[in-house]
Amino acid sequence: MTPSTPQKAADQDGSVIIVGAGIVGIACAHYLSESGLRVTVIDRGTIAGACSHANCGYICPSHVLPLTEPGVIGVALRSLLNPRAPFRVKPRISPALWNWMFQFARRCNRRQMLTAGKALRAILDTSIAEYRRLIPEQSLNCEWKENGLLYVLQTEQGMKHFAETDRLLTDHFGVSAQRIDGTSLPSFDPALKAGLAGAFHYPGDASVRPDRLNAEWAARLRERGVQFIEHCELLGISKSGGRITELRTSQGDLTAGEIVFAMGAWSARWSEELECRVPIQPGKGYSITMPRPEPCPRYPILFPEHKVGVSPFENGYRLGSMMEFSGYDSTIPAHRIQQLRDSAKPYLVAPVDGPAEETWYGWRPMTWDSLPIIGRVPKLTNAFLAAGHNMLGLTLAPATGRIIAEMITGQPALLDVTPYSPARF
DSSP: OOOOOOSSOSSTTOEEEEEOOSHHHHHHHHHHHHTTOEEEEEOSSSTTOSTTTSSOOEEOTTOOSOSOOTTHHHHHHHGGGOTTOSEEEOOOOOHHHHHHHHHHHHTOSHHHHHHHHHHHHHHHHHHHHHHHHHHHHTTOOSOOBOSOEEEEESSHHHHHHHHHHHHHHHHHHOOOOEEEEGGGHHHHOTTBOTTOOEEEEETTOEEOOHHHHHHHHHHHHHHHTOEEEOSOOEEEEEEETTEEEEEEETTEEEOOSEEEEOOGGGGGGGHHHHTSOOOEEEEEEEEEEEOOOSSOOSSOEEETTTTEEEEEETTEEEEEEEEEEOSSOOOOOHHHHHHHHHHHTTTBSSOSOOOOSEEEEEEEEEETTSOOEEEEOTTOTTEEEEEOOTTOHHHHHHHHHHHHHHHHHTOOOSSOOGGGOGGGO
């Protein structure tokens, strides 16, 4: 997309407010401002200070399979009695959660997994193509690396199981990995211990340091004239004639021709005011960032059998993982951080008990069909949703921003956006 005057902006003054300054909100601001609109971004906290801040930084087209894989619901149910399960549903009274789980369970079958995967593949491929253009074009110094993503297995059974997944990815989505046997792993990446079963390397994946990407991208947008208002909490929405007329915030009332709601896991709380079902549950994840070890992994790595990821950075490295359905819980239990360390220990040569530079949690916005929610709110002509990106917010942000800009300005759509529409609920 090249800068241009909006072809069909819905409001005469060409102004847009984006509610939410995470990576998705930042991406929406980029494409909307690139299209010539005047953009203001508000956030109840700081720019990219929540789920976008300290995730693992993967840009991963290999993550084409949705969470709704056959058998996952059984894992979730067993986790009710295991507080240390890496994928856990915390027992609590919540009709919204249990309805979400019911709808999620209905979709845990091969047919719907492949259908959702097809929709994910389209937006994943679009997003990484956009990143490859944006990073050099905007001079974003964010530790962008295109050396792929390495899935390392500890056991032969793990290798056998993952080989089936790799075959499915190849046969149905054209996403293929290089298989590496265990004896070759230490030479492939000297940070990995000898004696592991093997690995699968997906060369088409990339990675960034997310906090640097957020800061760099926001700085470029400020230079372009995008206004960011931090610590500006949305308190209410005024509507008239099927349109939003005003946003009531902790810093006063705001108006704009178009409103984009990119509030991540908080989006579900505005379902009633938006007159639209927003079935998002917060899926809590954790990370710990430590000083760079020796040897440090050369590649971003996932350990599927232990559900933990490793992200090497120029001045440190990060362990991240977990999926907890525990509501809007903001604690960081010490045992969860220790679990990250213990899960990585069987794989890495360097000790994993270094001092913590940062411990973090984030609420991933999980939808029951594993697809994002992108598009116009059905009953409000000037309201748009850009939320529900599950575990792929960083990966899918550019494609989401481009889709929103195309909708608001009336430009031809690059993708068939039907699978992501808010109207599907």
